[in-house]
Amino acid sequence: MSQGAWVLVVALVAATAFGLYRAARDGRFRGTHHVKGADVTEAEGQEPVSVLADSDLDHVLGERATLLQFSSAFCAPCRVTRRVLTDVAATVPGVEHVEVDAEHHLELVxxxxxxxxxxxxxxxxxxxxxxxxxxxxxxxVVLTTLARVIA
Structure with a gap:
């Protein structure tokens, strides 16, 4: 087998492995991200800080939970996500869906x-x-994760 054929085989195996990894992780809720300035705890006698504090979106929180979606103009999966989250927010009382255009809110992103x-x-x-x-x-997946948050 020639060297070019080996390179092709390795590239195909690597691409397939990456595709399987990505398919397994896409759309799964996993953990959180540390947000600078949002680590104030109630034990310190202060109100918890919203991740939306100091942004123009701070007023749109739901009574029980908020589904905050970051999307962009030409993102096809964003349209699917918008439909799913809008449906869930309409189904579950006290839950709001907020869609943020990532390009226009770069500081928050x-x-x-x-x-x-x-x-x-x-x-x-x-x-x-x-x-x-x-x-x-x-x-x-959204309903299951949301049920743990609301409960």
Whole structure:
């Protein structure tokens, strides 16, 4: 087998492995991201700080939770995510869906560590990040994660 054929085989194996890895992680809610300035705790006698504090979106928090979606203009998975999150917000009382154009809110994107669109953050009633997903989450995954936040 020639050297070019080996390079092709290695490239195909690497691309397939990366694709499988990406498919397994896309749209799954995993952990949170440390937000600078949002680590004030109630034990210190102060109100918890919302991740949306000091932004023009601070007023749109839901009573029980907020589904915060970062998207961009030409992102096809963002449209799917918008439909899923809008449906979930209409189904679950006290939950709001807020879509943020990442291009127009770069300071917030940087502060929250959003690396790609769509990224969905689930915020509790105080506006603290509870979980996040990169990629388009399914309705069932959103409802399951949201149930843990609300309970």
């Amino acid at each position: 940087r502060r929250l560590g959003v690396l790609r669109t769509p990224t969905t953050l689930i915020l509790d009633a105080a506006g603290r990040e509870v979980s996040r997903a990169a990629g388009a989450p399914s309705r069932d």
